[in-house]
Amino acid sequence: MAKFNIMQDKLSNAQIAWRAAQDIEDGSYVNLGIGFPEMIAKFQPEGRDVTYHTENGVLGFGQAPKEGEEDWDLINAGKKPITLKPGAAFFHHADSFAMVRGGHLDLAVLGAYQVAQNGDLANWRVGTKGVPAVGGAMDLVHGAKRVAVVTDHVTKDGGPKLVERCTFPLTGVGCVTQVYTSLAVIDIKGGRFVLREKVPGLSMDALQAVTGATLHIEGDVADLIVPEDLA
Amino acid sequence: MDKKLPTVAEAVANIPDGATVMIGGFGGSGAPIELIHALIDRFRATGSPAAITVINNNAGNGYCGIAAMIKAGMVRKMICSFPRSSNAEAFNEKYLAGEIELDLVPQGTLAERIRAAGAGIPAFYTPTSFGTELAEGKPTEEFDGKMYVRERWLKADYALIKGQDGDRTGNLTYRMAGRNFNPLMAMAAAKTIAQVSVLGEPGSIDPQAVITPGIFVDAIVEVAEPQQEEVLVRKGVVY
Numbered sequence: 223m224a225k226f227n228i229m230q231d232k233l234s235n236a237q238i239a240w241r242a243a244q245d246i247e248d249g250s251y252v253n254l255g256i257g258f259p260e261m262i263a264k265f266q267p268e269g270r271d272v273t274y275h276t277e278n279g280v281l282g283f284g285q286a287p288k289e290g291e292e293d294w295d296l297i298n299a300g301k302k303p304i305t306l307k308p309g310a311a312f313f314h315h316a317d318s319f320a321m322v323r324g325g326h327l328d329l330a331v332l333g334a335y336q337v338a339q340n341g342d343l344a345n346w347r348v349g350t351k352g353v354p355a356v357g358g359a360m361d362l363v364h365g366a367k368r369v370a371v372v373t374d375h376v377t378k379d380g381g382p383k384l385v386e387r388c389t390f391p392l393t394g395v396g397c398v399t400q401v402y403t404s405l406a407v408i409d410i411k412g413g414r415f416v417l418r419e420k421v422p423g424l425s426m427d428a429l430q431a432v433t434g435a436t437l438h439i440e441g442d443v444a445d446l447i448v449p450e451d452l453a
Numbered sequence: 454m455d456k457k458l459p460t461v462a463e464a465v466a467n468i469p470d471g472a473t474v475m476i477g478g479f480g481g482s483g484a485p486i487e488l489i490h491a492l493i494d495r496f497r498a499t500g501s502p503a504a505i506t507v508i509n510n511n512a513g514n515g516y517c518g519i520a521a522m523i524k525a526g527m528v529r530k531m532i533c534s535f536p537r538s539s540n541a542e543a544f545n546e547k548y549l550a551g552e553i554e555l556d557l558v559p560q561g562t563l564a565e566r567i568r569a570a571g572a573g574i575p576a577f578y579t580p581t582s583f584g585t586e587l588a589e590g591k592p593t594e595e596f597d598g599k600m601y602v603r604e605r606w607l608k609a610d611y612a613l614i615k616g617q618d619g620d621r622t623g624n625l626t627y628r629m630a631g632r633n634f635n636p637l638m639a640m641a642a643a644k645t646i647a648q649v650s651v652l653g654e655p656g657s658i659d660p661q662a663v664i665t666p667g668i669f670v671d672a673i674v675e676v677a678e679p680q681q682e683e684v685l686v687r688k689g690v691v692y
Contacts (some may be wrong), residue, residue, distance in 0.1 A: 321559070
């Protein structure tokens with residue numbers, strides 16, 4: 223078997239999204255962050271009834287409408303047009319964020335620039351240049367029963383995104399409970415990264431070398447296996 | 454009580470220089486475009502109202518609505534959560550040139566600060582932003598083992614909002630996700646001006662369907678076929 227090449231053999235975003243989707247429970251209320259996390263809805267396993275929440279006041283939305291059938295009063299937090307599923311509901315912004323902070327969501331999934339071993343998340347800005355914009359990111363990290371992150375395991379330069387301490391501006395403190403990366407599935411527990419799954423063929427040492435904090439092992443580490451041909 | 458006004462121009466005629474104005478909507482959804490444009494018309498004709506502070510989730514898109522207000526030079530400050538859009542040139546130019554102030558507020562905190570103002574609650578604690586740069590200088594407190602940030606209410610002199618059905622007493626319904634910040638802002642401003650697609654007599658709205666009761670609305674004007682910001686942006690309309 224050829225040596226595992228991290229930049230070539232890591233999971234694609236679609237594969238990371240697929241893996242995260244497998245853990246969405248039947249009957250759950252879920253908020254998927256704008257961008258990459260939105261892709262998870264596409265891979266929701268059949269037979270599971272999941273209700274999606276969007277910050278601008280909709281529960282129970284479905285796929286995007288066909289082109290030409292958009293209604294611009296019916297959009298998601300990314301300002302993209304959506305459709306409604308039977309049982310959908312509208313509500314104002316204060317109720318919407320009460321659902322978030324009040325502990326009513328089962329799962330929120332976000333992207334990340336950095337995640338620290340204590341669960342700190344940095345995902346809203348990388349420096350002090352340009353125009354800052356936070357949106358609902360700082361709210362979404364609080365209250366959901368699980369706050370998961372989907373991310374590449376490393377930066378474009380190969381540097382770690384999973385770190386001891388975030389160096390970018392924080393979105394929230396100690397808020398992330400689980401990380402799905404292009405190389406591994408990791409729980410955050412008691413201020414430590416606990417490795418649950420890693421891609422087959424990647425050695426423990428090689429994974430640790432591209433992770434900025436110690437990976438702890440409790441029990442078995444399973445193989446992170448995903449379908450090859452995901453669109 | 455009859456709160457009906459005949460035109461959008463009359464509805465916005467008394468907003469003074471330096472006013473703080475909440476504007477409903479999330480992007481283009483629920484945005485009162487005609488009221489905003491009436492305010493711009495007045496500024497172009499009279500130079501007033503100038504130096505407005507605008508409270509909205511965003512900071513405009515393209516060259517109409519709030520973006521056109523900013524471009525016209527009548528906005529001194531934006532209080533918003535996400536001053537980014539498919540085309541945020543109007544805001545970005547002024548911001549990077551130091552010609553407009555920005556007060557960035559997390560979206561849920563923005564909504565709750567507005568709600569609190571409308572409900573007579575001067576401050577509250579939220580977990581949002583604790584430990585981040587947006588909480589710097591704000592009081593914090595521990596409740597049941599978790600840290601929270603104290604946030605103040607956010608009031609305004611005026612609110613410009615958009616409803617679907619209205620009646621002369623100011624009762625309002627909203628169209629789909631166009632509800633967003635509109636009912637909160639209606640409660641938080643000293644004077645609330647609503648545009649609605651259908652303006653009827655008292656009794657024309659089923660009381661069970663009313664979302665904003667008329668007590669929160671001071672003036673109401675019918676705009677039968679309101680423009681949609683997203684459509685204007687895609688057409689490249691410059692107001």
